[in-house]
Amino acid sequence: MWNLARRRLVGHIPAPDFSPELVARLARLRADDLLELVCDPRETWWRRQPCALALRGRVPSAGVPRLIARIRDVKDVAEVRRAILEALGDAELGPHAGELLQWLRAAREPEVGYDMAPAILLARARLRDASAAPQLAELAADPWTHRRLAGEAAVDVLIATVGLDSVLAALGAADLPALAFSAEAWAHRLLGVRLLDRSGGDIIPALADAEVIVAHQAHLLLIGSPLPDEVLWAVVAAHGPAATAWTGDECPRGPAGACLWALCVLRGRGRDVADAWRSLGGPRVPPDDVRRAIATAYVPGQRQTDPRWLLEAAVLPFTPPDESALLAQAHAALAAAALAPQPARSAGELHNQGEGTYSDIAFTGGTVSISALGPFASFEDDDRRARDALVAAGFRVIDPAPATDEVTGLHVYFFGRRGPLCVHDLLFYWQD
Numbered sequence: 001m002w003n004l005a006r007r008r009l010v011g012h013i014p015a016p017d018f019s020p021e022l023v024a025r026l027a028r029l030r031a032d033d034l035l036e037l038v039c040d041p042r043e044t045w046w047r048r049q050p051c052a053l054a055l056r057g058r059v060p061s062a063g064v065p066r067l068i069a070r071i072r073d074v075k076d077v078a079e080v081r082r083a084i085l086e087a088l089g090d091a092e093l094g095p096h097a098g099e100l101l102q103w104l105r106a107a108r109e110p111e112v113g114y115d116m117a118p119a120i121l122l123a124r125a126r127l128r129d130a131s132a133a134p135q136l137a138e139l140a141a142d143p144w145t146h147r148r149l150a151g152e153a154a155v156d157v158l159i160a161t162v163g164l165d166s167v168l169a170a171l172g173a174a175d176l177p178a179l180a181f182s183a184e185a186w187a188h189r190l191l192g193v194r195l196l197d198r199s200g201g202d203i204i205p206a207l208a209d210a211e212v213i214v215a216h217q218a219h220l221l222l223i224g225s226p227l228p229d230e231v232l233w234a235v236v237a238a239h240g241p242a243a244t245a246w247t248g249d250e251c252p253r254g255p256a257g258a259c260l261w262a263l264c265v266l267r268g269r270g271r272d273v274a275d276a277w278r279s280l281g282g283p284r285v286p287p288d289d290v291r292r293a294i295a296t297a298y299v300p301g302q303r304q305t306d307p308r309w310l311l312e313a314a315v316l317p318f319t320p321p322d323e324s325a326l327l328a329q330a331h332a333a334l335a336a337a338a339l340a341p342q343p344a345r346s347a348g349e350l351h352n353q354g355e356g357t358y359s360d361i362a363f364t365g366g367t368v369s370i371s372a373l374g375p376f377a378s379f380e381d382d383d384r385r386a387r388d389a390l391v392a393a394g395f396r397v398i399d400p401a402p403a404t405d406e407v408t409g410l411h412v413y414f415f416g417r418r419g420p421l422c423v424h425d426l427l428f429y430w431q432d
Contacts, residue, residue, distance in 0.1 A: 026054035052083035118150035133170035141187035186211035223268035249408035306409030333393035356430030
């Protein structure tokens with residue numbers, strides 16, 4: 001039966017509440033009462049989670065094995081188990097430290113629960129487990145921002161607990177430059193660039209990295225660095241000839257990549273790079289109006305985006321259109337053709353959630369999608385009268401030929417993927 005203390009504790013959390021204020025209030029209550037509730041899997045998870053966080057800094061020593069048992073129970077709720085790991089971060093684990101570390105080392109997603117890796121690896125860092133360094137480097141390179149930031153923070157904890165030399169040894173690197181420029185795994189090089197920059201080292205060589213994510217991160221760090229502009233212009237001058245030898249759609253790397261990323265750094269500092277950019281080559285994705293609309297809407301894209309897109313968006317003049325004016329123009333053209341157009345409906349309204357870059361207009365005989373990025377139209381079932389009316393009004397109908405062309409090098413988030421999309425999917429984009 002619930003005792004009076006449990007009833008009072010439950011009364012503090014009548015509904016789901018994950019605010020820091022609630023945790024602070026709970027932290028003023030008896031730790032033993034909090035422990036009992038946290039370790040009771042019959043209790044609602046949204047009560048157990050804040051109670052676990054309220055145990056930080058005051059876990060009863062007798063409760064440590066019970067909390068570890070909750071962590072190890074893969075059938076328990078992940079949110080609660082992550083909170084327990086956080087609570088145990090500065091607890092005195094005594095003889096149970098080895099037991100917990102053994103389980104943490106063997107734990108793997110998804111077997112141990114969804115999104116448990118950040119909490120598990122942070123716990124290993126707090127337990128001075130240098131062998132976690134390779135997995136932490138991978139986590140610090142994760143495409144999901146919340147996991148990446150958690151990984152970076154956990155790496156810093158590991159360095160604070162075991163020292164930089166131990167972390168480098170676990171990663172197989174003699175020093176920070178070796179980690180940043182010579183490590184086999186790009187995630188390790190990415191970590192090396194971050195740590196080398198923080199130590200005041202020279203990360204210019206990373207602009208030529210074979211992995212665009214590493215070069216991209218180096219360029220972001222250099223934008224705000226005290227490195228003189230002259231050093232970056234020297235990189236452009238030294239490697240410009242290589243950058244003019246582009247072939248195909250592959251993102252330039254090596255010396256060519258270093259030249260382009262140096263220009264991106266200068267542009268990020270507000271410098272005029274238009275003439276230097278034009279001297280290196282021409283546009284990449286015809287036709288011009290479509291390319292410029294896409295560049296304006298999606299750059300910088302994801303961290304794998306080709307630096308040429310960053311530069312095109314910076315130096316090509318383009319004024320974003322007035323979406324309401326485009327829709328009014330399309331509506332008027334269809335009305336003039338006696339096609340009885342209905343009011344436009346946005347992508348978010350059509351899908352009942354999310355947002356996008358187009359609206360649909362239903363008319364007698366079909367439906368047309370009008371892009372918010374410019375005077376672009378798309379039909380599911382082509383209607384010659386509607387097509388002629390919109391073309392006469394200045395719209396470009398995106399036919400199968402350009403519609404299915406992949407816009408290489410510009411990586412855009414789309415339902416869990418982070419890669420290039422085709423012209424149609426960019427002009428008529430929707431994301432929930």
